Amino acid sequence: MLMLKMGFRWFGASDDPISLQNIRQIPGTTQVVGALYDVPVGDVWPLESIKQLKKEVEANGLHLEVIESVNIHDDIKAGKPTRDEYIANYQQTIRNLASCGVKVICYNFMPIFDWLRTDLAEKLPDGSYAMAYDHQQVDSDPEEMLRSVQNGANNYVLPGWEPERLAQLKQLFMAYSDIDADKLRQNLKYFLEAIIPVCEECDVKMAMHPDDPPVSLFGLPRIYKNREDMVKIEKMVDSPYNGFTICTGSLGENPANDVPAILREFIAQDRVPFVHARNIKFVNTEGDFHESAHLSTEGSLDMYDIMKALYDSKYTGYVRPDHGRDIWGEVGRPGYGLYDRALGITYLSGIWEALVKDHIK
Ligand code: DNO
């Protein structure tokens, strides 16, 4: 029987209100998708700290085979002369993670910011809160916009939006002033050519996360927005170790992206070690959206079609639910509460059981 390797993202004992004991009780969950959050971007992840994390996870009957994310230093993305040093560190991090049994590393190649929303806690009609995105609110001044978004989330600091980075925003933007999409692609290729041989040697697959939202923002280029971008990326280094995270929500934020078809095409080529399965709900025809519960009935994506694409492709990679709503009074890191993501897992597992049993009959 084809089993789903289902994971749950965890931000570590000191920073996540959700415990490993909680995660262990989510039915069908065997993997913790973890990371070291105290290592500065660009530094080598110390072996001892990875071992410690693995020990904690395994003491709770769970596995640590997927890391999200080992972030990439902006000097690599912007192609600065110092990039070689950071690439050497990344290679060592891959080796250290491999020696602890890690199989997949999720990363992204978005300049300066990670994913972006214009509201981190929009109240939905049922009283739950979800993150939302409205193109019109993407101010031409990123600093202004980020501050106002952050205030709306009780000052919760999102990845890539840390105060020390906001303080250097002008310099960061300067570093990208001559980087267009082609240049950014060249820098990704340079990085992949250096690290994929190491991945092959130690059996760790790289899984690039799509740009979220899949459009360029504040004049910064974005290079993983759709199928065409993926074709360019997979050709950079022709190896199954040069893979993708297919995040159904991120790609699905552009209604022109046929997410089940993308899954089928790239799984067939063995390029999808990791899937983020989540839904979003469009609120108009301009592509503005809010995040929703995982169910097809609650959003604009058909999660049955998505899971069926995995099943038909005999998918053996890892899956996790992604951003959920804040429900039942839970407050914490926006999108990463326990309850709605746990509901997501049981829902996705239910679809999977039906697909498996239908096939056996
Ligand atoms: C968005 C989320 C993100 C993702 C990072 C990967 O869809 O999954 O938090 O983990 O962008 O680097």
Ligand code: MN
């Ligand atoms: Mn995602």
